Amino acid sequence: MPEETMAISGRIRETYILGIITLISCIGSVGLTLVLTSLPVIQSTAAGNAGQAYDAAAAATSVIVLVYIARTFRHQGDEARINRELISLQRDDTQGQHKTVQRSAEAAVRARHIKLLEMAINDPELMQCWPVYGIADSDERRRQYLYCNLIISHHCMCYELGYYSDDEVEQTLRHIFTNEIVRSFWETTREARSRNAPHGGTMRKFYDLAELTYLRLQADEA
Numbered sequence: 001m002p003e004e005t006m007a008i009s010g011r012i013r014e015t016y017i018l019g020i021i022t023l024i025s026c027i028g029s030v031g032l033t034l035v036l037t038s039l040p041v042i043q044s045t046a047a048g049n050a051g052q053a054y055d056a057a058a059a060a061t062s063v064i065v066l067v068y069i070a071r072t073f074r075h076q077g078d079e080a081r082i083n084r085e086l087i088s089l090q091r092d093d094t095q096g097q098h099k100t101v102q103r104s105a106e107a108a109v110r111a112r113h114i115k116l117l118e119m120a121i122n123d124p125e126l127m128q129c130w131p132v133y134g135i136a137d138s139d140e141r142r143r144q145y146l147y148c149n150l151i152i153s154h155h156c157m158c159y160e161l162g163y164y165s166d167d168e169v170e171q172t173l174r175h176i177f178t179n180e181i182v183r184s185f186w187e188t189t190r191e192a193r194s195r196n197a198p199h200g201g202t203m204r205k206f207y208d209l210a211e212l213t214y215l216r217l218q219a220d221e222a
Contacts, residue, residue, distance in 0.1 A: 144185075151182065160203060174213050
């Protein structure tokens with residue numbers, strides 16, 4: 001990635017500069033020591049404070065090096081933090097794109113399923129290709145149950161896509177379950193739905209909310 005490559009190059013450059021400055025400081029300290037110790041005037045007793053002056057110069061040089069080292073480490077720490085944030089954002093963006101593609105694929109599959117049901121509703125011969133829902137022994141009731149399946153599937157897809165909250169889907173389903181045909185369909189398909197719905201997913205959560213709403217409505221009317 002370009003950002004990571006630039007960050008690595010920056011750290012290498014900082015390390016290289018730090019090494020050069022440290023090397024120059026060491027060479028300078030050694031050179032200053034040789035100069036101070038080779039001059040006769042400095043070796044005399046009158047220049048007895050030369051050693052102290054050198055110590056002060058060496059200490060100042062060390063302070064400069066330490067300050068630069070601290071600055072370099074801080075800069076590298078800031079770069080590392082920024083890189084972590086960039087990587088996290090890129091990962092979140094990739095995951096978001098993956099979820100979007102997955103939802104689009106699911107929506108396309110369900111659209112095909114809806115199309116198949118619509119064809120069966122409009123054509124009695126095609127409807128015979130679908131299994132019978134429980135006691136739906138007449139063509140009229142079978143068409144009604146197929147349409148009920150479309151209604152429930154529509155609200156399930158809306159819930160999975162985030163258009164409904166839990167409270168909103170409960171209110172919507174409570175209104176839908178006031179229809180006797182829908183309630184009969186729900187009761188008839190309960191066992192198959194419980195067996196076929198995947199556990200742990202959003203679809204399963206929708207079915208659990210729908211079942212709870214159905215049972216509450218029954219209790220309120222009892």
